[in-house]
Amino acid sequence: MRFLFTTFLFLLVICLFSCENKSQKQAKRPLSPELQKALADFEIAEDFEIELFAAEPLIADPIAMEVDANGKVYVVEMHGYPLEKSGTGKVKMLIDTDSDSYPDQSTIFADSLVLPTGIMAWKNGVIVTDPPHVWYLEDSNGDNKADIKKILLTGFALSNPQHNLNNPIFGLDNWIYMAHESSITPIIYKEEFGDEGTEIYFPNRPEPRLPQNANGRNVRFKPDTYDLEMLSGESQFGQTFDEFGHHILTSNAHHLFHEVIADRYLRRNPTLLVADATQSMPDHGDACEIYPITQNPEHQLLTDVGVVTSSCGVTWYLGGLFPEKYKNMTFIAEPVHNLVHADIIENNGTSFIASRAFEKKEFLASKDAWFRPVNFYVAPDGALYVIDYYRQIVEHPEWMAEDMGKSDKLYNGTDKGRIYRVFPKNTKTLPKFEPLTKLNDKKLVELLKSPNIWYRRTAQRLLLDRKNVEAVPLLKEIIKKNESAESVVHALWTLEGLEVFEEEILKWALKNENAGVRENAIKIVEYELNKKLKAGAGVTKAYVYQLLDIDNLKNDPSPKVRYQLLCTLGFFNDEQSLQVRNELLVKDIEDKWVHYAALSAAQGTEIEVFDFAVKNLTHQPSEGKALLFANVSALIGLGDDQEKISQLMQKIMQNPAQENAWWQAASLEGLSKTLAYKYRKSENGKNTSFSNSNIFENEKKLLLSNLGIVKTTDLGKAILNLLEIIGLPDANTCDPFVSNALAVLNDKNADEGRKALAIGLLALMQPEKYMSQIQQVINPQSPIDIQKIAMQALSKTKGTTVCSFLVQEWRNFTPEVKEEAIEVFMKNRERTFFLLTALERKQIPTTAIAWHNQVRLMNNDDVSIRKKARSVLASNESNKVEILEKYKNAFDEKGNEVNGLKIYNTYCAQCHQISGKLGKNIGPDLGTLRNRQPLSIALEILLPSNSIADGYEYWAVTKQNGDRIYGIISTETATAITLKDLAGKETVIPRNEIAKLSASNTSIMPTGFEQSINPQDMNDLVSFIKSYRE
Incomplete structure (x- = not known):
């Protein structure tokens, strides 16, 4: 009875059951000077108040909380972060023994957890995520200790603690959802966090099973029926739903995105390659600017400052307590910047758009650098509970300066932790809380009408547990009365769960x-x-x-x-x-x-879709229409039916001479991309899958014959791209077109588009034979685009003869043409060595090699190329001490921002943007560095392999046919991954074509940059980065 009594007293905590308003109640509660200061350090939106709910010594290192149907409050403590795996994690229960509405005791409900990451009430206990396992914990004898411990699921990677399975939620549709993403490839802490997981499965069931670590995607399951599925999206730490079950996710700098298309739809057509199943929501962009008020912030060397960089705990507020203008508001925790960011969400077609709730300020921010919000909870009282991990350092040492990774500061604050409660000003008391397990079905069904998601979700779960048919007519009545949309959808899904x-x-x-x-x-x-x-x-x-x-x-x-x-x-x-x-x-x-x-x-009906599109969508061009033509054609190209592919080509080329050929060009480009995936060229330049001249022979002739009559250059280029993949018809067919192409090339009056197509055709025929004619076009009198096209044509020649021409004429090339010339050199191993020799002999200056090409050379998969490149390009690479000494006094005076922009464009823009502008979106956005100290920025640039930024590992994919593709994994879906190479080009690779996937242990940005930039130029570059605004 004592257990039930103390539990009931604790219910008063949840209900704010008092004749006084909240602020009066808090004022009477004695707090230590430290905790009083913590409250005084907050700035919160003007319509709200914040109070302390629980703190040390009751709790420490809290990362998640749950209130069960009886009002028992559980708090998950992760003491081991960042490196400890000895089983120090706990679940605590908080108890109020004196009826003052605040807990004053805590008891350990469960311990010996490794790095627990989330909790959810279930049946008579709780589900806790603690990779590699998902646990069910229950107290069966009333002593507040979990004596039933059962593994529900297992196999998840125990990777870096920032990237593990977490935050289970009971969904509107009766599934349990868990946030999850790919394991990372650690460079420093391989032994501790190199685990990549196994198949995901129920320990007592051989089936179903998910692939290794669920392919790094979110997971949902039903413990009672042993249903288990991967989802199409992934989320780092936290997930949430709106009132109608739309799944909203978060990950570091990408603070809000929506899973739009479900995996069950993608699975029914395995040939459909969707690069990303999620939609970014913020109208203010990813890595958006935020407004901390922290005094003496604790930012580590590799921390992005002044922008969202550690988004977690995403929560769509559905508590029903906040004023109407705060409806459809999401919150994300930003622990690195000691604040809580809020957005207002609006419908936007099939997805949503998010706008800042406040201009140039945040919903909640603290001056205290140790305030580390990591998660939220909406409790029965409708308040928003803010879970504060309260640590001096929250970054993981995998991405910190080496000295900080070994510092005693790493665990400062591990004996502390707070949970705050946020509510509107002048909030009065709410009705007395009753344990929901004591309510009959009628009362539970009535709770589906509650404005608070806690009541709706808990009542639905309990009704499903009971499985009482007596609830069915009550649920039907809820739907027919239609008092609120929320009550109707919960009633509908409760009926679904009851199999009605x-x-x-x-x-x-x-x-x-x-x-x-x-x-x-x-x-x-x-x-x-x-x-x-x-x-x-x-x-x-x-x-x-x-x-x-x-x-x-x-x-x-x-x-x-x-x-x-x-x-x-x-x-x-x-x-x-x-x-x-x-x-x-x-x-x-x-x-x-x-x-x-x-x-x-x-x-099976792709051709029919294409025919419909031609008939109904070709009259006026639009971006969406062109995308559809490309997608449908790509889908047909990925299939195994060559007859359908032939049929498609013929349909596309029925009337190539029309002016309105945009849809034909889009269709051919889509087809080319997928045929290129299927049919790679061999070393001798011949297409391995089209060596049989009878394949597509009629279509080759059709394409070639139409090349001379097209009215748009886009369609002509698309024809050439496809011919390059499927091959040319026989020589007798080609000869007249070659003669015509040479005539166009020699015609000074021929327009640029015709010359471009002529060069392209000659490059497909016998580029070595026509090398001199193509070389003659590369001169200052020719338009720059024609010179670049000619250089691209030369890259198709065999051997190194073309390399001699490039070295000889190097001084005469303009910068854009030089960039294309480098691509010619890097076409194959033999030419790459030719380039490195020219650099070594100073026939070509090393400054001519753009930084992203230096990256390609010094990180080349060929060991001999990599070794020679590093010898030539970074022969005097300095060590860390020398670099620090060289640059430490460079920032005593303000730099020249104008010169900094020039340096940025020369060295940085090839791989980076700044605030989403000025460059290629390959590496991290340099706008995220603007609030760091100048020397910190410089060291980040000069010592890139000190740590590889999360999400920017350089991957090598070996395909089943032996081809290798390199780049950063930009997106993953059920059927494919997308690699972005150092030129910004994205390649979608079907998962069933991947033989091996491995990450480089060095940054894609190599060391040695100090050889190219002196301290003054570095000061100018840093000044530009810190000052730039959109």
Whole structure:
């Protein structure tokens, strides 16, 4: 009885049960001077107050909390961060023994956890994520200790603690969702955090199983039915949902993004390559500027300062307590900058757009450099609880200066931790809280109407646990009364979880005035029908269409409802569903997600989609239409049906002489990209899969014959690109076109577009034979674009003869032409050595090699090239002490920003942007450095391998056919990864073509930059970086 009594007393904490308002209650609570100062250091939005809920010694190192149905509060403590794996993690229970609405005791509910990352109430206990396991913990005898400990899932990577499985949430659709991303490849702490995980599985079940570490994507599961799925997105630490179940994610500098297309839709068409299944939401961009107020901030060497860099704990506030103007608000914790950032969310087509809630200030910020918000919780009282890890250093030593990684400061604050409660000013007390487990079904169903997500979610979960059929009519009544959209969707999904599927109820929901209700009703129809089909039940498509009333829904005013209808109808490929698909494509053609949804269901009908697009979408060009033509053609090209590919080429080239050929060019480019993935050229330049001259022979002749009559250069280039992949027809067919190309090349009056196509054709024929004619075009009198095209043509020649020409004429080339010439040198191993020899002999100055090309040379996969490149380009590479000594006094005076811009454009812009501008988006945005100390910025630039920025590891992909592709992994989906190379070009690689994936242990930016930039120039560069604003 003592346990139940203290639990009930603690319920008063949750309900703020007092005749006084909150601020009066807090004022009477004695706090230590340290804690009083912590509260005084906050600046919070003017409509709100903040109070201390719990602090040390009750808790320490808190990273997550949960309140169960009986009001018991659990707090997860991660003491081991950043390096300790000996099992110091705990789950504590907080108790209020004196009824003052604040906990005054804590007890250890569970210990010996490694690096626990999240908690969720479930059944009579809690689910805790502690990689590699997902645990179920329960106190079965009332002593506040977990005596039941069961592994629900296992196999997740125990990687760097910032990148592990975390934050389980019970979703609206009755699945348990867990945030998760790829394990990282540590450079420094390989032994501690080099684990890459295994297959994911239920320990007591052989099936189902997910791939190793779930391919680094979010995971959802149902413990009772042993359902287990990967999702299409990934999230670093934290995840959230809006009231209608849209999944919102976060990751470091990318503080808000939405998983738009679900993995179950992508899986039904394995040939569809979607580079990224998520949509970035902020209108103020990723790595956006933020406004800390910290005094004496603790920023480490490799920390981005002044912009979002450590976003975590994303929470869509659904507590029902905040004023109306704060509806649809999300919060992210930014521990590095000691603040909480807020955004207001609005619908934007199939996704959302996020805008700053406050201009040039934050929702909550502290002057205290040790304030480390990492997570949030919306409790039964509707307040927002802010979980403060409270550490001196929150960065991981993997990305810190070496001395800090070994510093005693690393664990300063591990005996501390706070949880704050944020609520509107003048908040009065709320009704008395009752343990939900004591409520009957009627009262639980009534709680689905609550404005607070805690009550709705908990009541739904309890109703599913009970499985009482008596609740069914009550749930139906909720739907029919339609007092709020939130209550209706929870009632619908509770019925789904109880396996109640009634046509009448769904028809009510499908006609609801709220788009979120209609969208969820469509999902439930999809779920239920898939269940029936799996069970072998006979379900006619006519029944589905009648139930969905697709003639009405296809004209729904909400883009999200139309999109969900399109996704769901993709499981029924018949004439009626295809007709609706086509209508929705036309209606929402500018939305790429609509393309993906339609094409995910198009397997076997791609030609029909193309025909429809030609008939209905070619009259006026648009970006969305061109993208659709490219996507459909690419999808056909990835298939195994060569007859369909031939058919597509013929359809594209039916009328090449028309002015309105934009869609033909887009189609050929899309086809070229996917055929290039499938058919790589061999070392002798011949296409290995088209060595049989009969393959596409008619199409080759058709393409070549149309090259001379096209009216647009874009279409001509697209024809040449495709011919380069599939090969040329026989010599007799080609000869007349060669003669014509040579004539155009010698015609001074020929327009630039015709000359470009002529050069391109000669390069495809026998570039060695026509080398002298092509070389003659590379002169100052020729337009720069023609010179560049000619240089690209020369790269297709064999041997090193062309290299001699380049060295001889080097001084006569303009900078842009020199850049193309370097590409000619780097075409193969033999030419690369020719370049390095020319650099060594000073026939070409090392300053002519752009920095990203120096990266390519000094990190080359060929050991002999890499060794020679480092010898030539960084022969006098300095050590860290020498670099520090050389530059430490460079920043005594303000630098010249004008000269700094010139240096930036020369050395940095090839790989970096600054605040999203001025350069290529390959490496980290240098705008994130602007608030660091000048020497810190310089050392980051000069010692890049001191630590490799998270997300910018340089990867090598070995394909099944032996080809190797290099770059940064920019996105991952269920079916593919996307590599971005050092020129910014992205390559989508199907997962089933990957034989090996490995990361380099050195930065893509090599050392030795100190040989190219003196201290004064470095001061100018740093001054420019710190001063630049958009």
